[in-house]
Amino acid sequence: xxxxxxxxxxxxxxxxxxxxxxxxxxxxxxxxxxxxxxxxxxxxxxxxxxxxxxxxxxxxxxxxxxxxxxxxxxxxxxxxxxxxxxxxxxxxxxxxxxxxxxxxxxxxxxxxxxxxxxxxxxxxxxxxxxxxxxxxxxxxxxxxxxxxxxxxxxxxxxxxxxxxxxxxxxxxxxxxxxxxxxxxxxxxxxxxxxxxxxxxxxxxxxxxxxxxxxxxxxxxxxxxxxxxxxxxxxxxxxxxxxxxxxxxxxxxxxxxxxxxxxxxxxxxxxxxxxxxxxxxxxxxxxxxxxxxxxxxxxxxxxxxxxxxxxxxxxxxxxxxxxxxxxxxxxxxxxxxxxxxxxxxxxxxxxxxxxxxxxxxxxxxxxxxxxxxxxxxxxxxxxxxxxxxxxxxxxxxxxxxxxxxxxxxxxxxx
Amino acid sequence: xxxxxxxxxxxxxxxxxxxxxxxxxxxxxxxxxxxxxxxxxxxxxxxxxxxxxxxxxxxxxxxxxxxxxxxxxxxxxxxxxxxxxxxxxxxxxxxxxxxxxxxxxxxxxxxxxxxxxxxxxxxxxxxxxxxxxxxxxxxxxxxxxxxxxxxxxxxxxxxxxxxxxxxxxxxxxxxxxxxxxxxxxxxxxxxxxxxxxxxxxxxxxxxxxxxxxxxxxxxxxxxxxxxxxxxxxxxxxxxxxxxxxxxxxxxxxxxxxxxxxxxxxxxxxxxxxxxxxxxxxxxxxxxxxxxxxxxxxxxxxxxxxxxxxxxxxxxxxxxxxxxxxxxxxxxxxxxxxxxxxxxxxxxxxxxxxxxxxxxxxxxxxxxxxxxxxxxxxxxxxxxxxxxxxxxxxxxxxxxxxxxxxxxxxxxxxxxxxxxxxxxxxxxxxxxxxxxxxxxxxxxxxxxxxxxxxxxxxxxxxxxxxxxxxxxxxxxxxxxxxxxxxxxxxxxxxxxxxxxxxxxxxxxxxxxxxxxxxxxxxxxx
Numbered sequence: 001x002x003x004x005x006x007x008x009x010x011x012x013x014x015x016x017x018x019x020x021x022x023x024x025x026x027x028x029x030x031x032x033x034x035x036x037x038x039x040x041x042x043x044x045x046x047x048x049x050x051x052x053x054x055x056x057x058x059x060x061x062x063x064x065x066x067x068x069x070x071x072x073x074x075x076x077x078x079x080x081x082x083x084x085x086x087x088x089x090x091x092x093x094x095x096x097x098x099x100x101x102x103x104x105x106x107x108x109x110x111x112x113x114x115x116x117x118x119x120x121x122x123x124x125x126x127x128x129x130x131x132x133x134x135x136x137x138x139x140x141x142x143x144x145x146x147x148x149x150x151x152x153x154x155x156x157x158x159x160x161x162x163x164x165x166x167x168x169x170x171x172x173x174x175x176x177x178x179x180x181x182x183x184x185x186x187x188x189x190x191x192x193x194x195x196x197x198x199x200x201x202x203x204x205x206x207x208x209x210x211x212x213x214x215x216x217x218x219x220x221x222x223x224x225x226x227x228x229x230x231x232x233x234x235x236x237x238x239x240x241x242x243x244x245x246x247x248x249x250x251x252x253x254x255x256x257x258x259x260x261x262x263x264x265x266x267x268x269x270x271x272x273x274x275x276x277x278x279x280x281x282x283x284x285x286x287x288x289x290x291x292x293x294x295x296x297x298x299x300x301x302x303x304x305x306x307x308x309x310x311x312x313x314x315x316x317x318x319x320x321x322x323x324x325x326x327x328x329x330x331x332x333x334x335x336x337x338x339x340x341x342x343x344x345x346x347x348x349x350x351x352x353x354x355x356x357x358x359x360x361x362x363x364x365x366x367x368x369x370x371x372x373x374x375x376x377x378x379x380x381x382x383x384x385x386x387x388x389x390x391x392x393x394x395x396x397x398x399x400x401x402x403x404x405x406x407x408x409x410x411x412x413x
Numbered sequence: 414x415x416x417x418x419x420x421x422x423x424x425x426x427x428x429x430x431x432x433x434x435x436x437x438x439x440x441x442x443x444x445x446x447x448x449x450x451x452x453x454x455x456x457x458x459x460x461x462x463x464x465x466x467x468x469x470x471x472x473x474x475x476x477x478x479x480x481x482x483x484x485x486x487x488x489x490x491x492x493x494x495x496x497x498x499x500x501x502x503x504x505x506x507x508x509x510x511x512x513x514x515x516x517x518x519x520x521x522x523x524x525x526x527x528x529x530x531x532x533x534x535x536x537x538x539x540x541x542x543x544x545x546x547x548x549x550x551x552x553x554x555x556x557x558x559x560x561x562x563x564x565x566x567x568x569x570x571x572x573x574x575x576x577x578x579x580x581x582x583x584x585x586x587x588x589x590x591x592x593x594x595x596x597x598x599x600x601x602x603x604x605x606x607x608x609x610x611x612x613x614x615x616x617x618x619x620x621x622x623x624x625x626x627x628x629x630x631x632x633x634x635x636x637x638x639x640x641x642x643x644x645x646x647x648x649x650x651x652x653x654x655x656x657x658x659x660x661x662x663x664x665x666x667x668x669x670x671x672x673x674x675x676x677x678x679x680x681x682x683x684x685x686x687x688x689x690x691x692x693x694x695x696x697x698x699x700x701x702x703x704x705x706x707x708x709x710x711x712x713x714x715x716x717x718x719x720x721x722x723x724x725x726x727x728x729x730x731x732x733x734x735x736x737x738x739x740x741x742x743x744x745x746x747x748x749x750x751x752x753x754x755x756x757x758x759x760x761x762x763x764x765x766x767x768x769x770x771x772x773x774x775x776x777x778x779x780x781x782x783x784x785x786x787x788x789x790x791x792x793x794x795x796x797x798x799x800x801x802x803x804x805x806x807x808x809x810x811x812x813x814x815x816x817x818x819x820x821x822x823x824x825x826x827x828x829x830x831x832x833x834x835x836x837x838x839x840x841x842x843x844x845x846x847x848x849x850x851x852x853x854x855x856x857x858x859x860x861x862x863x864x865x866x867x868x869x870x871x872x873x874x875x876x877x878x879x880x881x882x883x884x885x886x887x888x889x890x891x892x893x894x895x896x897x898x899x900x901x902x903x904x905x906x907x908x909x910x911x912x913x914x915x916x917x918x919x920x921x922x923x924x925x926x927x928x929x930x931x932x933x934x935x936x937x
Contacts, residue, residue, distance in 0.1 A: 090724065095728070116903075148728055153724070298728050301903055
């Protein structure tokens with residue numbers, strides 16, 4: 001909460017109450033009472049200013065909850081914008097890369113948006129709640145950019161991060177849990193479908209989306225109804241092994257699914273301090289989103305110029321690395337000698353049974369030159385680095401493909 | 414006319430002098446050019462109009478001091494009736510209760526009315542100012558250097574400037590760099606003593622901008638002025654016979670000769686963009702016209718925000734365009750007088766010059782102060798011309814036209830111009846009365862154009878005659894916006910050619926000429 005100025009504030013309680021705002025450096029989300037109760041490890045990190053758990057009780061088991069049961073993950077800190085008005089579609093078509101006119105009401109798509117220079121500001125998901133109402137979810141905050149983009153569009157843009165709480169329910173039993181919790185018809189949702197359901201006199205929007213590559217759903221609910229929704233899922237999910245999880249587990253699942261994270265796998269344009277850190281969509285594997293046929297959108301000119309002039313300098317690739325030591329933040333070499341890139345995320349994948357990684361390489365490596373690539377892993381072994389030079393192979397993402405993610409209707413696990 | 418194949422090679426929007434120059438230059442290159450003007454007359458802010466029965470006046474610009482020699486040459490304006498002789502040079506007269514001080518010839522080749530010591534100080538300062546303005550001159554004429562990719566010709570141009578800087582010598586170069594972004598008042602205090610002279614220079618440096626003489630970078634305005642020339646002499650000025658409209662008419666004659674089709678009373682409502690390329694325009698009446706190149710010689714903000722629309726350009730670009738500062742701070746006064754006024758202490762012949770009420774830098778600064786807070790100057794500063802003394806046809810026999818640019822008159826006047834205008838006119842008349850006693854009783858008709866009037870009448874957003882403040886951050890590579898100073902725009906096939914583009918306003922024709930040259934170079 002921002003302290004009010006001396007002139008504007010009424011003298012008295014409200015001002016006194018606001019004075020200690022700085023004592024809470026990281027506020028909690030609407031689910032915090034439930035999460036605090038389960039956070040045996042007290043292992044927190046900062047997600048967009050909120051206190052969020054790395055892990056609640058056991059990283060490994062939390063990960064396996066995603067893959068074998070159902071995992072409940074608080075996504076409330078995700079930045080959310082409500083975009084509404086007669087021009088909302090045209091507005092979003094101009095702001096984002098993909099063709100919004102092809103996104104039907106009741107559908108979600110994964111998209112990204114760029115600045116004038118064609119550098120990616122963020123990626124995120126766009127929910128079309130009605131012909132004229134959308135929700136845009138992202139990693140970073142963009143209100144000034146979104147508001148300035150709205151100039152001369154008949155559209156309102158409001159941040160609703162605080163007002164709307166979000167949960168991801170991911171894993172093979174997630175559909176059955178939602179059904180058992182009373183969200184009748186949820187099994188009819190296909191991947192990237194969304195629908196509104198009743199919850200405690202309010203509406204909860206459930207979409208068949210997620211960040212795990214697994215069967216899963218995301219639920220958005222007014223903050224005041226958040227705890228009731230949590231309890232409803234936990235009670236219904238108990239027989240099917242529902243577990244609350246932290247980010248470390250989710251991060252593993254997303255890597256197996258080959259998904260990227262802004263400011264982890266690439267630096268967003270407004271956060272990049274160094275001029276060469278910005279990335280165009282084609283440089284982080286999002287080139288497929290660019291629709292040159294749909295008319296103007298932010299960055300179009302620059303992106304098409306870069307494509308035509310072969311000015312794309314980087315490429316983001318999936319790697320399979322020999323051995324089983326995760327190559328996190330390892331340098332990638334060509335012929336063991338020339339430095340050509342960096343691994344941004346890596347793990348031993350229990351599902352793929354492979355040592356996988358996401359890396360950014362300087363073209364032409366990873367683009368036209370894909371052989372003779374190596375990563376140098378520094379493995380700390382009792383206060384000594386063991387330097388391992390391991391062969392790396394460029395492989396397609398996702399690293400795992402689960403049929404249950406897309407099966408419709410989902411199987412009743 | 415509505416077929417989808419382009420009918421024209423280029424459509425120029427706006428028949429101000431820059432639009433005419435661009436159209437004429439393009440037509441001379443063999444292109445089929447259509448020029449569309451919203452008003453019934455050509456010339457834009459460089460028109461001569463009747464403001465009272467029998468009285469005609471240059472509507473905005475009234476002193477010709479920067480028409481670019483390349484424009485004169487390229488369009489052969491001398492063959493179309495524009496001639497400037499040395500004998501036409503108008504003096505600048507600093508009006509003061511302490512007697513007038515006069516800069517004769519090309520910006521004070523000779524100074525009269527000042528002490529001998531001041532005369533020699535001025536001689537040195539003038540030479541220095543012209544030397545330094547000379548360094549900037551090529552920058553203020555050519556297309557600004559393109560930082561992202563420079564052509565050989567641009568490199569060579571920059572090299573020449575570097576060479577010119579080097580030729581200054583070490584001390585002079587240091588001093589050039591030292592003073593470049595100074596305020597004019599401090600520089601004048603270093604070198605001059607006479608408040609009248611300093612007042613005149615302080616006025617000239619800040620004329621047409623939202624700056625006082627003590628505002629940082631105000632010296633640039635003086636360089637901008639002195640980078641202009643008339644009749645081949647830097648800093649020279651003339652009061653054109655027939656008013657500024659005669660200059661526009663000469664350019665129009667060149668455009669006609671070159672085969673430009675001109676359509677007045679044809680306001681453009683939209684620039685048609687198809688697949689992110691400008692392909693034509695829609696007129697207010699609905700008619701569609703198509704061309705390979707669309708050249709907008711009107712305001713850049715109007716061009717992008719109104720005619721193109723923000724969705725066809727990127728958010729960052731729209732941000733920049735919306736942030737162009739273009740709130741005018743100057744008003745224009747036209748008086749129809751029964752007889753020529755007599756300014757105290759001014760010779761008869763000097764009445765044909767430019768008479769400036771700016772008795773000291775402090776006076777100019779004090780006039781500026783209220784404008785920062787949305788108020789007009791209670792004791793305004795102004796430059797006055799009596800054009801009918803140069804061209805008797807502008808007024809009925811025996812009568813006289815007075816034309817004055819008056820500062821400071823903030824566009825967004827706090828009390829509103831409806832209420833403020835009569836008060837401001839009274840303040841101006843009080844100043845005039847001080848220097849030309851009895852002038853008030855000879856006024857047959859007075860017309861005061863505030864920035865709000867200028868905006869409405871001449872389609873100049875903010876009423877700013879430069880179509881954007883001419884200050885360091887809105888010049889050169891940053892005019893009209895950073896990254897797009899080269900007349901081409903983010904929209905393929907759309908070009909800018911007006912005063913909002915580099916180098917800026919004033920009747921120079923340089924933006925129009927540069928834009929046309931760019932289009933020709935790009936083989937559009």
